[in-house]
Amino acid sequence: MSDVVMPQMGESIVEGTLTKWLKKVGDKVERDEPLFEISTDKVDTEIPSPVAGTLTEILVQEGAVVAINTVVARVGDGAAAPAPAPVVEAAPPAAAPAAPPAEPAAVAPPPAPVVEPTPAAAAVVVEEDDASSPVSPLVRRMARENNVDLKLVRGTGAGNRITKQDVESFLAAKQSPAPAAAPAAAAPTTAAPPAAPAAAASGPLPRVEPAKVRVEPMSMMRQKIAEHMVHSKQTSAHVTTVHRVDMTKIAKVRAKVKEEFQQRYGYGLTFLPFIARAVAEALRTYPVFNSSIEGTNILYHSDINIGIAVALENGLIVPVIHQADEKNVVGLQRSIVDLAARARAKQLKPNEVQGGTFSITNFGSFGSLFATPVINQPQVAILGVGAVEKMPVVIDDAIAIRSMAHLALTFDHRLIDGALADQFCQKVKAALENWSDQIL
Amino acid sequence: MRKVEVRELGRLSYADACALQAALSGERKQGLIPDQLLLVEHPHVLTLGRNGHKENVLLSAERLAELGIEFFESNRGGDITYHGPGQIVGYPIIDLREWKRDVVAYVRGIEEVVIGTLHRFGIEGSRDPGATGVWTPQGKICAIGVHISRWVSTHGFALNWTTDLDYFRHIVPCGLARPVTSMEQLGVRVERAAVHQALVEEFARVFNYELAPVCA
Numbered sequence: 001m002s003d004v005v006m007p008q009m010g011e012s013i014v015e016g017t018l019t020k021w022l023k024k025v026g027d028k029v030e031r032d033e034p035l036f037e038i039s040t041d042k043v044d045t046e047i048p049s050p051v052a053g054t055l056t057e058i059l060v061q062e063g064a065v066v067a068i069n070t071v072v073a074r075v076g077d078g079a080a081a082p083a084p085a086p087v088v089e090a091a092p093p094a095a096a097p098a099a100p101p102a103e104p105a106a107v108a109p110p111p112a113p114v115v116e117p118t119p120a121a122a123a124v125v126v127e128e129d130d131a132s133s134p135v136s137p138l139v140r141r142m143a144r145e146n147n148v149d150l151k152l153v154r155g156t157g158a159g160n161r162i163t164k165q166d167v168e169s170f171l172a173a174k175q176s177p178a179p180a181a182a183p184a185a186a187a188p189t190t191a192a193p194p195a196a197p198a199a200a201a202s203g204p205l206p207r208v209e210p211a212k213v214r215v216e217p218m219s220m221m222r223q224k225i226a227e228h229m230v231h232s233k234q235t236s237a238h239v240t241t242v243h244r245v246d247m248t249k250i251a252k253v254r255a256k257v258k259e260e261f262q263q264r265y266g267y268g269l270t271f272l273p274f275i276a277r278a279v280a281e282a283l284r285t286y287p288v289f290n291s292s293i294e295g296t297n298i299l300y301h302s303d304i305n306i307g308i309a310v311a312l313e314n315g316l317i318v319p320v321i322h323q324a325d326e327k328n329v330v331g332l333q334r335s336i337v338d339l340a341a342r343a344r345a346k347q348l349k350p351n352e353v354q355g356g357t358f359s360i361t362n363f364g365s366f367g368s369l370f371a372t373p374v375i376n377q378p379q380v381a382i383l384g385v386g387a388v389e390k391m392p393v394v395i396d397d398a399i400a401i402r403s404m405a406h407l408a409l410t411f412d413h414r415l416i417d418g419a420l421a422d423q424f425c426q427k428v429k430a431a432l433e434n435w436s437d438q439i440l
Numbered sequence: 441m442r443k444v445e446v447r448e449l450g451r452l453s454y455a456d457a458c459a460l461q462a463a464l465s466g467e468r469k470q471g472l473i474p475d476q477l478l479l480v481e482h483p484h485v486l487t488l489g490r491n492g493h494k495e496n497v498l499l500s501a502e503r504l505a506e507l508g509i510e511f512f513e514s515n516r517g518g519d520i521t522y523h524g525p526g527q528i529v530g531y532p533i534i535d536l537r538e539w540k541r542d543v544v545a546y547v548r549g550i551e552e553v554v555i556g557t558l559h560r561f562g563i564e565g566s567r568d569p570g571a572t573g574v575w576t577p578q579g580k581i582c583a584i585g586v587h588i589s590r591w592v593s594t595h596g597f598a599l600n601w602t603t604d605l606d607y608f609r610h611i612v613p614c615g616l617a618r619p620v621t622s623m624e625q626l627g628v629r630v631e632r633a634a635v636h637q638a639l640v641e642e643f644a645r646v647f648n649y650e651l652a653p654v655c656a
Contacts, residue, residue, distance in 0.1 A: 009588075010542025019491055034589065037490065041572055043543045044490050044517040045588040228495075294498070294609070295617075305500060322502065350513070355500025377495065 002051045004035060004073040006066045009045060015067045016040040023055045029075060036072065053077050059161070061217040142167045156211050165211040221315040232377045237413035240372040240384075242406050243425040247388045249435045250274050251403040265334065271388055271405070272308070272362055273332035278431035279383060280304050280325040283358055286424045290357045292378040293415055307356035307376055308336055310343040311366075317343050318376055320356040364388060370406035380415050383428070384408040442538060443474040444649040446640050452480040454487060454512055454523065457531065461594045464533050468592050475534040477643055479636055482523035485510040486611060489518035489585050496520040496612040509610070516595035518572070518585030520611045526602035526622070528635055532643070536591045539647055543588050547572055549646050550597050554582045556642035557599070557635065561628045571618075574599075578626060579619030599623075601635055 009016065016038040023029055023036075034046040035055070049055075056076040060066050139162055143150050146167070153170045155162035218226070232238075254269050261269045283290040283304050291300045304325040307318035319339035324332065342348050359376040364387035373384040386406035393402045407428060411421045452460075457480055467473045486497060486509055496519055497504075497511070504511055523529055536546055551567055554574045558565040558581070565574040565581060574582035582599045600622035608620045623630070644651050 010540065010544050010546075013542065013544050017491075032590075039491050039517055041517070041544050041547055043547055043586040043588055044515060045543055046590070048590060292498070299498070301500075303500060303502065322500065350494065351501035354494055354497065355502070378498065 001056065001074050001076040002053070003071045004047075004050060004075055006038065006060075006068050006070045006072055007047060008068045009038070009040065013040055013068065015065050016045075018060050018062060018064050018066050018072060019044065020062055021058060022046070023049075025055055025058055027055050029053065029055055035075075038066075049075055051075050061219075063220050063223055064217060136164075139164055139167055146171055156214065163211070163215070165213065169211055219314060221312075221317075225315055228377065229374050232374050235377055236375050236380070238372070238375060238410055239413045239418065239421070240408050240410045241418065241421050241425060242370050242408045243422070243429050245405050245407050245429045246393070246433050247271060247403045247405050250432060251388065253435060265330070267333070267337045269329075269333055270336075271364075272336055272360070272385065273329045274432060274435065275383070275385055275407075275428070276306055276308070276321070276324060276332045276336070276360060277327075277329050278428045279306065279358065279360060280327075281431055282424050282427040284325060285427055286420065288416060288420070289381045289411070289424055291380055291415070292357075293380065293412070294378075298415065301357040303355075303357065305355050305357045307359035307379075308339060309359060309361035309376075310340045312344060317348070317353060318356060318359055319343050319348055319352050320354065322355065358382070360385060364405060370408040372408060373410050375410055375412055380412040381421075381424075382410050384410070442647070442649050444477055444534070444644065444647070444651065445474055446477045446479065446651070448636060449478055449480045451525075452482065454482050454485045454510060457482065457529075458512075458514070461531055461533060465589065465592045465594050468533050468535055469590055475538075475647075475649070476532070477640065478531040478533070479639070480529050480531070481525060481527060482529055483510070484508055484522075484524040484607060485512060486520060486522055487512045487514045487516075488520050489514060489516050491517065492519040494520075497610065498612070499610045504610070507610075509607070514585075514587075514595065516585035516587045518583070521583045521585065521598065522607050522611055523598055524603060524607055526600070526604060526624075528599045528601050528632065528639065529596070530599070530639060530643075531596040532593055532647075534593050534647065536588065536593060541591065543586070546588075546593060547584060547586060550584055550586075551582075552646050553639065553642045554597060554599055556645065557638040558623070560638045560642075561623065561630055561635075563623060563626055563628060576621055576626065579621035581621050581623070581626075599635070599639070600625075601632060 006016065006018070017040070018036055019039045020037040022034050029035055029049040029052065031050070031052040032048045035049040036047050038045045038047055053075040054077070055073060057074040058072070059074070060070065060072040066072060139150070142148070142164065143153075148167060148170060150162055153162050153166050156166055250271060253274075254271070258269055287300050288298070290304055291298050293299070303323055305320050305322045306324040307320045309316055309318050319342075321327070321332065321335045321339065324335075327335065339348070339352065342352075356376060356379060358379055359373075359382040361373050361382060362385045363371050363373075364385045367387055370386040371384050373382045375382050384407070386408065388403050388405040390401055391404050392399050393404060394400075395402075407425060409421055409425050449457075449460075457478070460478070464473065464476050464478075468476065484507070486504065488494065488497070488511075492513075499507070499509075501511065532550070536543065540546070540549075548567075551572070551574055555565040555567075558574070558576075563576060563581070565576055568575050571580075572584050573580050574584075582597055584597045585595050587594045600620065602624040603622045605620055605622060605625065623635070640651065643649070
């Protein structure tokens, strides 16, 4: 098995961002075939595999900043899953400052010839003496000072990397009076701990303090969402206003046509397309809600493109219904069903997540009454739809049971004042409360 | 002395330019041709770098189509940028193993080529340590985005000569909300050929070339 390292891409470069894996674990790679991409200062560089084989392990996730000479992956001969054996064909990483490896043939990949040792390079050089995972100098020093064989320590860091906490827990376990501590702690990973006492097999498992923190790199989507949310909060002056809307008429329309609708179109009819329809009308009446801010200018968008937030397993995405104002309730429902399904299947086309001019988020489907959504930049408002629930309502001094929902509009107070926001909400509310059941 | 072939290709679509670069970089990697410098002009096009943010495009796909602006996702570094008439786009395809072997030094070299070129026309361009490209007090005049594969470069720089800067309003250029400018806007009215000539000479100076005959 060969280590693949972050190559040296120039004297001045100590690190780069690993932006993309071009292969997955289990994929076959040829020698010199591009394996991943590194971005430094507006330069994207493809890094080829140093050897032919099967990509057995990815140790660094996309988006991570990697110092040169860090082991980022392993390529095996394809025979088996990653074995915990120490690296045999130790590749360039080991070649610390002093000894640049002999350069392969002319068309070789960037072979990490360390020209001059940089601080970062020195900091991550992986010695080839023990453990199969790369280990930080700190951990290595701790191990040396405490006489710990790193092969016996179970790594809980990214890519089973051994962290400081792992060594600490290992030491704590070793010091505890329980018998057979070391071998048991080692059992999960090591094939052959050197000195397993006979008692190990039958002895009780020692209590090993679990690491107090588990480190997991964020997915690219998570990072994007994080960036987007903070960017939005820093950009807009968020204010949320909440209006209570009587959805009884819509509920009746739904109840009436539900079965026929399901039969005819193959999907159900929800409250959301009605709300989208009402919003499109309100956006026509109050175009400032369909605008964005550029410097000191207001850009009024002629198209009404409504984004619908879709929750994914580990994130969310906001596909866009373009020209939503030109669609009726049936068309809107069709678009919502289609976009949501394809969002979950990761089949959206780029233009289907671009160009939104207003967004709707339907947290009511998860039971929320109302929330204060964050504006989807560069838009200036977002409508949050709360759960539709039957509740007692006072109408003309009598108590009636009605299907009620809370609509929460978050708007950018830089551009929109509260009075206008409430007029917008009243427009949406009026459209929903006075729905003509003839029209879908 | 090292050799470079300069190809002045006139108006070329972005897709064609990418295909040509792919072919030439393949030949370059095999050592079949010397280093190349392509100089082209693109029709209206927005291109997004590998690490770019689509939200920096401020128009919908439909609106872009209406305006006759193409959209491409590219494998170069950098964020979103605009190319169009009046811009001089340079694509050096060079083997960096023969020049410093340093991808960031390469980008600094490209900046130096453009700064040297502008200097000849009385424009003082400068670098911004945090933002690759060439800047003037009036704004960014040259964008840079590069792709390296096996030490061979593709993509390159886009210098605003007489670019219609209104088109940059459709994007947040390179993800930076800072103004853009052009040689023309800075009051320099010169022939395109004169700028080409200066770029080629500065390119040869910075990257240490003896100029090979110009091909087309």
